[in-house]
Amino acid sequence: MRSLKVSALTIAATALFAFSAAAADGPGVSYGQKISEADVKALDIDVSTSTGAGLPAGSGTVADGAKIYAEKCVACHGEGANGGSMYGPMHGGIGSFVTPKRKLTPGSMYPYAPILFDYIRRAMPMDSPQSLNDNEVYALTAYIYSLNGLVKEDAVLDAKSLAAIKMPNKDGFVVDDRPDVKAVRCMADCTKIKP
Amino acid sequence: MAKDKDNGLGDGRRSGGVLPVSEDRRAFLKSGALLAGASAAGGLGIATAHAGSVKVPESNLSMGREIPAKIYGMPSKYEAHVTRNRTDVFVNKQNWSDWSMTPLQHQLGIVTPNGLFYERHHAGIPDINPDDHTLAVHGMVKQPLKFSMSDLMRYPAVSKFYFMECSGNGLTDWKAVKSTTVQQTHGLLSCAQWTGVPLSWLLDEAGLADGAKWVLLEGADGSAHARSVPIDKCMDDTLIVWGMNGEMLRPENGYPLRALIPGWEGNVSVKWLRRIKVGDKPWHLRSETARYTDPMPDGKWRQFSMVMECKSVITRPSGGMKIPGPGRVEIEGFAWSGNGKITAVDVTVDGGKTWREARLEEPVIDKCLTRFRYSWDWDGGPAEIASRAVDSSGYVQPTVADIDKVRAIVGFVQHHNAVFPWSVASSGEVANAIA
Structure with a gap:
């Protein structure tokens, strides 16, 4: 009898705790509509660029990329991706990061080759994003990497061959390790702001 | 492309005597801004000249604007100079990937109006x-x-x-x-x-x-x-x-x-x-x-550097303004930290040789703009003013020289949270003194 009483109390206390915990940690309601992964397919455009997961089927050649580039990209990025009316060059710069003038291009900067595919597919051409099919995106990616000397002129890129490209800046990144500066709260006779 | 050169407060009448350099001199005299300067001197106990009688405002003598049935209210037409402006320092060649900046010199309190949010x-x-x-x-x-x-x-x-x-x-x-x-x-x-x-x-x-x-x-x-x-x-x-x-x-x-x-x-x-x-x-x-990473020594890049570290800046007086004359200057500005609350702000008027603690204005909220104020009696000589914030993690806002020792400040460099000095000339003109 006694033990029963204790359990009842314990149950009541637990229920009360559960209620207050819900109020503190969550809304206590759920309004999300259940869907499946298939329902998100049209939006699911991202590539996990370090592995290439998310790269679609299809392929493209450097030659096809050059043609598409001449039609849809050259106005802003210039002939041969040398830089155009809006944006700077998209090739070169490999090795420049140890000089005072770092030149950032897909070839010099991207640690993983699928980054270019992901970016073109989601955002380019700027005046008509997401209008290219996957073969066209592979072709443009092949063309830009060929200008950077990272694939041969007869290259055909697909999910496998794109993810296999070795990028010069693969080991160029360090993860945030700040605070990296330890300033002192000096009040008198301090080093001036511009020493 | 926004090229509006509103360099200061734009309105001497509520500027506490600090004026934009670009202000038309005649308008400046008419507006009574000079008197604002004089009363600033008055704050130091210096006698002021007789300031004249106060007239009945025109607005007392007529009905005001009709009340519309429905409207989204807008600022006074006299505040038209307070705008969010695109940069004319780093000019992009197109109008879609760019930025537009908050007129911090005009912001009152800690909340940015929605139309001025960067x-x-x-x-x-x-x-x-x-x-x-x-x-x-x-x-x-x-x-x-x-x-x-x-x-x-x-x-x-x-x-x-x-x-x-x-x-x-x-x-x-x-x-x-x-x-x-x-x-x-x-x-x-x-x-x-x-x-x-x-x-x-x-x-x-x-x-x-x-x-x-x-x-x-x-x-x-x-x-x-x-x-x-x-x-x-x-x-x-x-x-x-x-x-x-x-x-x-x-x-x-x-x-x-x-x-x-x-x-x-x-x-x-x-x-x-x-x-x-x-x-x-x-x-x-x-x-x-390729973007939103920081150049580091030896050709490296820092990635996922997402916290905005502790920082502060004096917004008044600041670049492009003019202090009308020696006397009391109310220095004010913002401090903030992505790592917690602001616990202190110090102000220097001698380029960082000596610092004095400023007043923090309530509320002081975690990861929120905090106002600081410091009353400065300017002697009329050249000065270099700046603020330095400290946050609840104990982090002290560094100088460019401090940051330069550990990062590579080359090119398009993000995460500039350094102490930012403004120079004050004997003329009272205030200018960017970062270098």
């Missing part, structure tokens, strides 16, 4: 019908979900004050003077009260799968801007918001829905949020490799 876009400003907007949550979750705006707005909402700052704030002015005003040097900074729901609620509802460590946030703009964010920050204080300063978000700030990641660089608070995907590793997209 902007950064990667493909222009979409115009989204909230009835058509859907947020999808999927990936490494037990149950993928979608939410309409009305689904989201049924939750018990929370409202929180947080600053937001672009990682590129100040990138034009590290080792050379490029900008004139504090709007140009620090205007990729704003603060608002945000209304929405904790992201943790939505992720809990979907149920995180084992091994979930990173979350992709993706926008519905023309760049489908996306960033990878660690799960710990998502489950901590990250919000999904639709409200900003008491109304729905403005289109340029993500209407109808955006992420709000307190204290972190603005671009991770993805606007026009359409999709949240849970994964086990970061995506390493262009926006987190």
Whole structure:
């Protein structure tokens, strides 16, 4: 009898705790509509660029990329991706990061080759994003990497061959390790702001 | 391209005697601004000349403007000089991937009005019908979900004050003077009260799968801007918001829905949020490799440097203004930290040789703009003024020289949180003195 009483109390206390915990940690309601992964397919455009997961089927050649580039990209990025009316060059710069003038291009900067595919597919051409099919995106990616000397002129890129490209800046990144500066709260006779 | 050269306060009558250099001299005399200067001197106990009689205002002598049946109220026409301006220091050649900066020299209090909140876009400003907007949550979750705006707005909402700052704030002015005003040097900074729901609620509802460590946030703009964010920050204080300063978000700030990641660089608070995907590793997209990374020594780059570290700046007097004469000058400015609360702000008037603690104005809120004030009796000689903030983690705002020792300040450098000096000439003119 006694033990029963204790359990009842314990149950009541637990229920009360559960209620207050819900109020503190969550809304206590759920309004999300259940869907499946298939329902998100049209939006699911991202590539996990370090592995290439998310790269679609299809392929493209450097030659096809050059043609598409001449039609849809050259106005802003210039002939041969040398830089155009809006944006700077998209090739070169490999090795420049140890000089005072770092030149950032897909070839010099991207640690993983699928980054270019992901970016073109989601955002380019700027005046008509997401209008290219996957073969066209592979072709443009092949063309830009060929200008950077990272694939041969007869290259055909697909999910496998794109993810296999070795990028010069693969080991160029360090993860945030700040605070990296330890300033002192000096009040008198301090080093001036511009020493 | 905005080229408006509003270099200062624009209105001497409420400037506390600090005037924009560009102010027309005759208007300046007529407006009584000189008297403001005189009364500043009066604050030091110097006798003022007789100031003349006070007239009946014209507005007493007629009916005012009719009351419209419905209207969205706008600022006075006399405040038309207070605008958000695109940079004319670093000029982009197109009008879609660019930024527009808050006139901090005009901001009163800690909340930035919605029409002046800074902007950064990667493909222009979409115009989204909230009835058509859907947020999808999927990936490494037990149950993928979608939410309409009305689904989201049924939750018990929370409202929180947080600053937001672009990682590129100040990138034009590290080792050379490029900008004139504090709007140009620090205007990729704003603060608002945000209304929405904790992201943790939505992720809990979907149920995180084992091994979930990173979350992709993706926008519905023309760049489908996306960033990878660690799960710990998502489950901590990250919000999904639709409200900003008491109304729905403005289109340029993500209407109808955006992420709000307190204290972190603005671009991770993805606007026009359409999709949240849970994964086990970061995506390493262009926006987190080729952009929004920091050059480091030996040709390296620092990645995922998302916290905006402790920083402060004097907004008055600041670049482009003029102090009318010796006497009391009310120095004021902002301090903020992505790592906590502001615990102290110090002010120097001698270029950093000596510092005095400024007054902090309530409220002092975690990851929010904090106002500081310091009353300075200017002797009329050349001076160099600056502020230095300390936050609740104990971090002291560094100088450019401090940062220069550990990072590579070359090119387009983000995360400039250094002490920012302004020079004061004997003429009273205030100018950028970063270098």
